[in-house]
Amino acid sequence: MTSMAMPGIATGMDxxxxxxxxxxVEAIPQQQLQQRAAGQNQFLDTLRSLNSQVADLGGTARDASRSDALQHFTASTSTDSVVATASSNAAPGALDFTVDAVAARHTMVTDAVAEWDTTSFTITGADGEAHTIEAASASLNDIVQAINRSDAGINATRVAAGDGTHRLQLAAAETGADGAFTLTGTSIGSTVTAEGADAAVTLWAGTAAEQRITSPTNTFSDLLPGVDVTVSQPSAAPVTLSIEQDAEASASTAQELMDGLSSVLGFISGQSDVSTEGDEVTASPLTGDSTSRAARQRLVDAAIQPINGQSLSSIGIEISRNGEITFDEARFTQALANDREGTEEMFAAFAGRIADTAVSLSDRYDGQITSRITGQEASIRRTEDQIATWDTRLANRRAALDRTYASLEVAIQQMNSQMEYMQSQLAGLPQANQAS
Structure with missing residues (x-):
């Protein structure tokens, strides 16, 4: 039989x-600890976000500090059939050439057959290297599979010819004259449908300096230093290749760094604001935090210091003591046009200073912000341990109160029982004669 506790039966109290x-009331200290933990976690999340943004800024600044960071070029040609791309290793200039031929893939087609005439035959490359093909059977499927699995560098395809027969098309995996091959060891005839050939261009055609250049593909790598040229069809008329400085891309590199710096400084300011609404004042997660304040000041100091005694405003970069950033793209582009080498050196020094500062703040091992995060994580663990201790303390306190009130109920129940007994005994005593 199960007993059921009914608190308050004896006392009438709930x-x-x-x-x-x-x-x-007892839980108020724990609730205060939980509120503290919530604030600590919000602060930690904000610090982590700041650290991530500063680390990203460091990476952007490190890239921008390279000597070739502002070396951007555009490559163009006088015809749509020739496409050119330029890397940072390029240099301004122009070149005329003719496109004599485009690269071709060596291809042959066999006679129509129902099956192959042997399970072993040879494919020989242009370099004279022979590759023996061993097929599981003479079926065309096995022949195709054996060719494609070999290291001959040939792709085989079965093509229907009608009446249940098929032709095999064999094509070199790569274009160029070196992709040419021959088929031997079989009596099945074959026809070369395309000769493997290199692409070819001629520089300074018709002059004593005429020079022919070939490529196994349609792309001529480094036709000029840092410039790749891809052709798609022959052109007897001269093609002009032009390489120019890309001032817009150079300015975009600078703009990206300035945007990253502005974003970090803006984040710190936004997360340090104090808002007032009526009599209520609300602090942000980083309000009053010395680490983020120091990080902001270090970044501003790194940004506003002159380079070799020269102000950054001369190349369009202006930063106030308050961290307000202005980037004048037109002035920066003009500075590049007037003194490219000097401007590149100044910008590289500026970017390097930002990179060094950002890395010292966000380094995963000993960065200033990273260390603050580590300390905050330890503080949160201590708070969580205290909360857990309070869980045990409150559970014990509730058990003690439950026992106390249960004992009170039992005692009062006993007193009530004794009272009822006494009343019943008194009621049973003989009543005194009223007359006597």
Whole structure:
């Protein structure tokens, strides 16, 4: 038989509610700890976000500090059939050439057959290297599979010829004259449908300096230093290749760094604001935090210091003591046009200073912000341990209160029982004669 506790039967009081109310008071210190933990976690999340942004800024600044960071070029040609691309290794200039031929893939087609006439035959490359093909059977499927799995560098395809027969098309995996091959060891005839050939261009055609250049593909790598040229069809008329400085791309590199710096400084300012609404004042996660304040000041100092005694405003970069950033693209582009080498050196020094500062702040091992994060994580763990301790303390306190009130109920129940007994005994005594 199961007993059922009914608090308050003896006293008439809701002892369960009383215990809940007492426990609510007892839990106030734990609730304060939980509120502290919530604030600590919000602060930690904000620090982590700041650290990530500063690390990203460091990477952007490190890239921008390279000596070739502003070396951007555009390559163009006088015809749509020739496409050119330029890397940072290029240099301004122009070149005329003719496109004599485009690269071709060596291809042959066999006679129509129902099956192959042997399971072993040879494919020989242009270099004279022979590759023996061993097929599982004379079926065309096995022949195709054996060719494609070999290291001959040939792609085989079965093509229907009608009446249940098929032709095999064999094509070199790569274009160029070196992709030419021959088929031997079989009596099945074959026809070369395309000769493997290199692409070819001629520089300074018709002059004593005429020079022919070939490529196994349609792309001529480094036709000029840092310039690749891809052809798609022959052209007897001269093609002009032009390489020019890309001032817009150079300015974009500078703009990207300035945007990254502005974003970090803006994030710190936004997360340090104090808002007031009526009599209520609300602080942001980083309000009053010395680490983020120091990080902001270090970045601003790194940005505003002159380079070799020269102000960055001369190349269009202006930063106030308050961290307000202005980038004048037109002035930066003009500075590149007037003194490219000097401007590149100044910008590289500026970017390097930002990179060094950002790395010292966000380094994963000993960065200033990283260390602050590590300390905050330890503080949160201590707070969580205290909260867990309070869980045990409050559980024990509730158990003690439950026992106390249960004992009170039992004692009062016993007193009530004794009172009822005494009353019953008194009621049973003989009544005194009223007359006597």
């Amino acid at each position: 002892t369960s509610a009383i215990v809940d109310q007492l426990m609510a």
